[in-house]
Amino acid sequence: MHEMSLAEGVLQLIEDSSKKEHFSHVKTVWLEIGELAGVEVEAMRFCFDAVVRDSIAHDAKLVVIETPGQAWCLHCAEVVHVNALFDACPKCGSHQVQVTGGNEMRVKELDVE
């Protein structure tokens, strides 16, 4: 249940931010989760709902922005789309690819009052 720790991390960021920005209620939370971040979005939603109970984000809507996996192919010398960490380059089939994007997991912003 690694998503549980992540959901707790999200709540912590929200609570830290509520002290700085002085808000008492969170209506919407935007998360950015990369395709390659190793986060199961459905599990994340489930854990988020469980974790935010009795918090300032208790009825917050969770919006997940899923970003595509991107990698630099050394052979093609260009950025290609990959679905998984071990994917070959879709153009040349080489495994000499370096992931350049799609591994982020971050809290982007909050709609608060």
Place this chain on the structure above:
Amino acid sequence: MCNVCGCGTGETTIGGKAVVNDEHGHEHGAHFHVHADGTSHDHDHTHDHEHSHSHESTQGEHRHYHLHEAGSAHEHFHTHHDHTHDHQHAYGHTHEATVHYGLGPAGAHAPGMSQSRMVKIEQDILSKNDGYANENRGYLAEHGIFALNLVSSPGSGKTTLLVKSISALNGSVPLAVIEGDQQTDNDAARIRATGAPALQINTGKGCHLDAFMVGKAMQQLGLQDDSLLLIENVGNLVCPASFDLGEAHKVAILSVTEGEDKPLKYPDMFRASDLMLLNKCDLLPYLTFDADLAIANARRVNPDIKVIRISATSSEGMDEWLDWIKAGCSKAIDRKSIDSY
């Protein structure tokens, strides 16, 4: 043009030039506004872009602030009766830069609910853990300590390999061990039997060690300068991949009694590791395990991963592994003396 915010086609300008944006759709239906001055008006809208409104009344003129996803903001005024709008952009932006998520705060634009605002966070979910990990890393660097985070599935032979490695090092490198398991201190007891200081962390229901736990354990262990710290993570090929503990390297241990495709099944872990120990190699003659295929699979996930074939039983590969550790220790000590200048 939208009567609420004046953001319709031909109204949005960047540097005085109109921006045509067909995607900026509005539907108009029944919508009720109460403004700060007590006046109210009716109209419908749903926005298919996200922005929050705040209304301030200044002598019959209404000021709106919009905060868009991309961080851009604009301000416009409208007078109450004719709803003419004037857009002023804080800086140039197109509405296309706005990320659309269906109905947003506009849907919650109910009477008296105009306090809503957007707060930019842009922080990594793991930033808290990463902060602790950086503290650990700083401490380790300052004291010339080479730390390894050993990760694998349960039963890959991590603890046996550690016990053998500690015996083989035979005091040539001062070392300490942090053991992570959900329950019991069996593993720490096995390590202590070698004479090395070991501390057990029981994660309870947790599936991984995190940087905070390790930081605490480091304090409690009282690490020696210029030493080796071996952290045996909870047997789990999934979660420990995401949690930086402040170590120099993650070392993945894969035993030949597992499947060759494990690196493909659990790619995050093999990607996060710098070294893979292919353990229990003494058993290869009795198994159908294809070691070359397993290594090829690990390299598919992580082209840079170093691999050592090893056996705690037959001592195959042990010298190479210990040399790798010693090289890391020397580097950590060298770096400390460079940094202290």
